[in-house]
Amino acid sequence: MSKIEIKKLVKRYGEHQALHGIDISIPQGEFCVLVGPSGCGKSTTLRMVAGLETISGGDVVIGDRVVNGLKAKDRGIAMVFQNYALYPAKTVYNNMAFSLQLSKMPKPEIAKRIADVAEILELTPLLDRKPGALSGGQRQRVAMGRAIVRDPEVFLFDEPLSNLDAKLRGQMRAEIKRLHQRLKNTIIYVTHDQVEAMTLADKIVIMKDGRIEQQGTPDEVFHDPDTLFVAGFMGSPPMNLIECFATDKGIKLPSVEIACDMPSAVRPGDKLVFGIRSDDIRPAEDGFEGVSISANVNLIEQLGTENLVHFSLGPDEMIGKTGGRTRITPNQEVSFTLQMQHAYFFDPETGRRLR
Amino acid sequence: MSRVINGLKENGTPYFFLLPCIVILGALLSVPLYKVVEYSLYDNVIVERNPTFVGLQNYSNLLTDSAFWSASVNTLIFTLGSVIGHIIVGTGLALLVNAEIHPRAQTVFRSLLILPWIFTAVVVALNWQLLLNPFGVINYGLTEIGLIDTPIDWLGDPAFAMWALLLISTWRGYPFIMVSFLSGLQSIPKELYEAAEIDGAGFFAKFWHVTVPQLKPVIYGVALLDLIWTFQLFPLVWLTTGGGPGRSTEVLSTMTFRQGFVDFEFSQAATTAVSILIISAAFTILYLRNEKQKI
Numbered sequence A: 001m002s003k004i005e006i007k008k009l010v011k012r013y014g015e016h017q018a019l020h021g022i023d024i025s026i027p028q029g030e031f032c033v034l035v036g037p038s039g040c041g042k043s044t045t046l047r048m049v050a051g052l053e054t055i056s057g058g059d060v061v062i063g064d065r066v067v068n069g070l071k072a073k074d075r076g077i078a079m080v081f082q083n084y085a086l087y088p089a090k091t092v093y094n095n096m097a098f099s100l101q102l103s104k105m106p107k108p109e110i111a112k113r114i115a116d117v118a119e120i121l122e123l124t125p126l127l128d129r130k131p132g133a134l135s136g137g138q139r140q141r142v143a144m145g146r147a148i149v150r151d152p153e154v155f156l157f158d159e160p161l162s163n164l165d166a167k168l169r170g171q172m173r174a175e176i177k178r179l180h181q182r183l184k185n186t187i188i189y190v191t192h193d194q195v196e197a198m199t200l201a202d203k204i205v206i207m208k209d210g211r212i213e214q215q216g217t218p219d220e221v222f223h224d225p226d227t228l229f230v231a232g233f234m235g236s237p238p239m240n241l242i243e244c245f246a247t248d249k250g251i252k253l254p255s256v257e258i259a260c261d262m263p264s265a266v267r268p269g270d271k272l273v274f275g276i277r278s279d280d281i282r283p284a285e286d287g288f289e290g291v292s293i294s295a296n297v298n299l300i301e302q303l304g305t306e307n308l309v310h311f312s313l314g315p316d317e318m319i320g321k322t323g324g325r326t327r328i329t330p331n332q333e334v335s336f337t338l339q340m341q342h343a344y345f346f347d348p349e350t351g352r353r354l355r
Numbered sequence B: 001m002s003r004v005i006n007g008l009k010e011n012g013t014p015y016f017f018l019l020p021c022i023v024i025l026g027a028l029l030s031v032p033l034y035k036v037v038e039y040s041l042y043d044n045v046i047v048e049r050n051p052t053f054v055g056l057q058n059y060s061n062l063l064t065d066s067a068f069w070s071a072s073v074n075t076l077i078f079t080l081g082s083v084i085g086h087i088i089v090g091t092g093l094a095l096l097v098n099a100e101i102h103p104r105a106q107t108v109f110r111s112l113l114i115l116p117w118i119f120t121a122v123v124v125a126l127n128w129q130l131l132l133n134p135f136g137v138i139n140y141g142l143t144e145i146g147l148i149d150t151p152i153d154w155l156g157d158p159a160f161a162m163w164a165l166l167l168i169s170t171w172r173g174y175p176f177i178m179v180s181f182l183s184g185l186q187s188i189p190k191e192l193y194e195a196a197e198i199d200g201a202g203f204f205a206k207f208w209h210v211t212v213p214q215l216k217p218v219i220y221g222v223a224l225l226d227l228i229w230t231f232q233l234f235p236l237v238w239l240t241t242g243g244g245p246g247r248s249t250e251v252l253s254t255m256t257f258r259q260g261f262v263d264f265e266f267s268q269a270a271t272t273a274v275s276i277l278i279i280s281a282a283f284t285i286l287y288l289r290n291e292k293q294k295i
């Protein structure tokens, strides 16, 4: 078990620069999730830590060693791939045993280790099967088993759950979390799914275009986003983001003025982006305190325990939230309460949060 | 009956268009096939107007002919040697041209390495005769670097002729294996190699545990096909050594030709040809069974 330091990591593919100086510090035993849209450089970062991709600049430190020049097998890492990459011609047992056999571990010890890990992952009845005869979830568990038997210092996961259906993904997510609590290894986990990131991470690193937008605990990046991008990326439904102007009492949207406390740096007349989560927009009948506005409901999205209410505010569409038993229907004029103490403001030019 | 005709009317159109092709192919295949088997049961065919029916006499002659057995052994050596040579060289080169180098260089090497396959057998044979000639480039090179003292007549010396022939046949035939394996190699997911790399596999472990199992279905089919082709290969052998010196590189196909068109023993030639047919057919059935399993 080791800490990982990624320092000013740069990756170039010929002319194209994929990573522009990534700095991440992961203490021993931490579960770190890299999240961001497709093509932002998550896999590249992970693969450079793994040793599958050369390093164009900067350092990767695992434990106390700079591992830039080390081969993948000497870095003390194990990796789980998106499509599992199980050896199709080998049985589950031999898939898990391969690395141990290569390191010349005595046979009885290999057998014991695999028996232990198979027990944890409920793979014992499947040990003699080949990957072709397994379901997606079982393959996923074999891939994890293959990583665990090596007892690595660090686990690397590259979108390990994205080939599973929604229900299985939820189960495996819980299983990975449980495994981490039990094994306490340092983990870097790549995903494009912000729900996965929120539920698994001790630390979330949000990336965009080869740069880090923000890193912090799930709570921090969700409730205290540094940038417009992070605010829009984390959370489902995404935060409502609306262009507006500052006034001396609050903000002026195209169709309505809202009174609220403004960040100290904002001057009246400044162009802003106003952000508010749908949790903080409730129909007046739900009895929350805040600024009232009236709007026409376009659509009710039923999620069971709660409903999302889509409504128009001038040219902008916003999403509010209410309980699952609401009687609001589309095309109805409804009064909403905006809890403006939870509003965010961003600079539309730089995308930075205005505090 | 009318139902059959109606069915044919509805679904028969494609078969109707295929008909000329089927008729021509059938005539070209079945008539000679029938004739060869018929000839093998007579004596003095073609050279005499009224050949005599001798039953299986030609076959018993063949089986007691020591030349037939030595040609069979040579055929076995030539076929197995060639196929093994093709697989080793073809696999090696497929791995090399599959390596990640500059894309343009990759294309150039791939094209160059397919060339041996493109030339006709005559060109290949003549070129190799020139190269392997006692006064040829290969002897010159080998004497220059001191590997041999005096030039060797590679194709004319019974001790070397089969080896020289295998060299030529390997050179001639590896591109088929290389191309087949190359497409096989390209379909192996890169993640498997990466997983193996992380698991600590070196070059040979990756080859043995990832490449070979992934290529296995291709290897078996391609090797069998190559076996069928090489087994009855005639022009390359005839044009380089002609089965000689003496009978040292005589294979069943050259023996057939010699019996027919040199000795004018057409009945005996037909008998030898039928023996080739039987063995080829056996391999072909194996091959077809394998292909069917894949589907």
Ligand SMILES: Nc1ncnc2c1ncn2[C@@H]1O[C@H](COP(=O)(O)OP(=O)(O)O)[C@@H](O)[C@H]1O
Binding pocket: A013, A016, A018, A036, A037, A038, A039, A040, A041, A042, A043, A044, A045
């Ligand atoms: N082998 C490669 N050659 C060239 N460009 C690459 C290569 N691998 C990745 N890239 C580029 O690097 C960027 C980051 O890719 P990647 O790390 O795979 O993104 P993701 O966040 O989706 O995992 C992308 O723009 C991609 O096109």
Ligand SMILES: [Mg+2]
Binding pocket: A042, A043, A044
């Ligand atoms: Mg990726």
